[in-house]
Amino acid sequence: MKILVGVKRVVDYNVRVQVKPDGSGVALDGVKMSVNPFDEIAVEEALRLREAGKATEVVVVSIGPVAAQEQLRTALAMGADRAILVESAEACQSLTVARVFAKLVEKEQAGLVILGKQAIDDDAGQTPQMLAALLGCAQASYASKVEVNDNSMRVTQEVDAGLQTIDVDLPAVISADLRLNEPRYVKLPDIMKAKKKPMDTLSLADLGVEPAAALKVVKTEAPAARGGGRKVASAEELVKELKNKGLL
Amino acid sequence: MSKVLIIGEQTGGVLGQAVGRVVACAKELNASEVVVALFGAGDLASAADAAAALDGVTRVVTVDNPANDHPLAALVAPQVVALAQQGGYSHVLGSNSSFGKDTLPRVAALLGVPQVTDIMLVLGERSFKRPTYAGNAIVTVEVAGDGVVCGTVRSASYPAVGNGDKAPVEAVSLDVALPSHTRYISQETSKSDRPDLQSAPKVVSGGRGVGSAENFKIIFSFADKIGAAVGASRAAVDAGFVPNEMQVGQTGKIIAPGLYVAVGISGAIQHLAGIKDAGTIVAINKDEEAPIFEVADLGLVGDLFQLLPELEKLV
């Protein structure tokens, strides 16, 4: 079975983003970019399935600018077999990204797609579910544990009430949550090896994908600032303050 | 004028607390109709009554089907699509619960339209504010085209509506083929008599600084004394101190209690994303430089193992 994994290039999770004063977006110049943390977990899970003999090939896919090659190389260094960059200078939104994946699933005859549950830039959390809808297949979102059986998977999902377990037939789309695994560290020799692994570049047009209707981002602004607080000297003072505010 | 279909949630006949919050958002859409749809098997009457009583709701539809016993996104989505198309709705909304976030994108893709995640403010029938970058950049988006507007509503941004005139309840049966590729197996929920984390007016959360599952007793004990729900940071959940449903933050629960007490939590941006709308934030941390103090209204520097028992005695 072939597994497709999504790898999005996003602002590193340690960066505190700044909104541009003109409201046109967030400042990205010189900001550290990384693999979306949930996608790293997705790559790791695919590799583990391959290492366990449940999958034959792990193909990593990024839809984005040429610079996303860097993130694809990281995924190859982790151990993915092959990469596909679907180049788009314009940022693509979830429904378009889902259309691209749907085409690739068909083209590659993939049996499983693993995506991160959300990207930490737009925080939309839509692509896996949209892709499953387009493929007419099962979705197992927020996975914290997966187990591949013959033609199905048993997936434990992190839901509001706790943990939910479902069975899904393959092909399926899994979305990775934080506790699915801990991604491996990439070693220097792996980075060297990754340079030789194949990476194809395609365009939306090559795949026959029309960009979907989208959300027009009209303005970006910083959130309302919280009024500055202060430190209290003792437990007594804290209790007194809270009682004054009617909170205790 | 808009016509809004809300995917309501219910468990064992109890209406989800978020439904009233989604209705509050729907009321801002210049709506002529606000219809709550409930999916379940057999026991929908009391949830339907509760939904019908919510102020602003004009009708409740119940979809009773054995396949909806444990509602799953892949099965509920085609039913929602059928309702949306038959009823000619302009908007389909759900809450930003795990179920809502799982279901709405599937509905949107089936309808061939984009989806708005985490609506925090309605500016117009197709114009909304929503958070990105863990709440550090708020974007105004317009839904292009004239398709159905699909969205999840950020519960923390909307207080629930109260009760109003009773709306009619109608049972519908839908002629939709449901897929068999997804099957419910089981659910694990830790039973608790404590207030619900997502709607509690007071929340006490513990972080890595608490040190162990055993030590978390000190958090539970203080929370019980002040009648608060209990939450946690990702680090505390990852370390196995408490179960995943207690995680607060960008990728956990986003809450807006009147009082939030962060104990042994450093204040990473991902954690802060979950508490931005809290009324008063209190931080207890032994490191006076911890970033949590930058957002805390009241900060107390010191060892939590000394301070919490002291506080518990004082309140």
Ligand SMILES: Cc1cc2nc3c(=O)[nH]c(=O)nc-3n(C[C@H](O)[C@H](O)[C@H](O)COP(=O)(O)OP(=O)(O)OC[C@H]3O[C@@H](n4cnc5c(N)ncnc54)[C@H](O)[C@@H]3O)c2cc1C
């Ligand atoms: C993709 C992604 C998503 C994430 N999502 C979330 C999320 O939803 N929610 C979330 O919380 N995190 C999330 N995180 C993790 C986040 O970045 C932080 O790692 C996490 O919040 C840290 O938890 P903490 O504050 O408990 O631990 P730490 O950062 O280790 O802080 C522990 C604190 O305890 C204090 N302390 C220790 N001992 C004591 C004592 N005896 N008395 C008083 N204080 C003490 C220390 O001074 C320190 O400030 C996410 C990270 C990533 C990459």
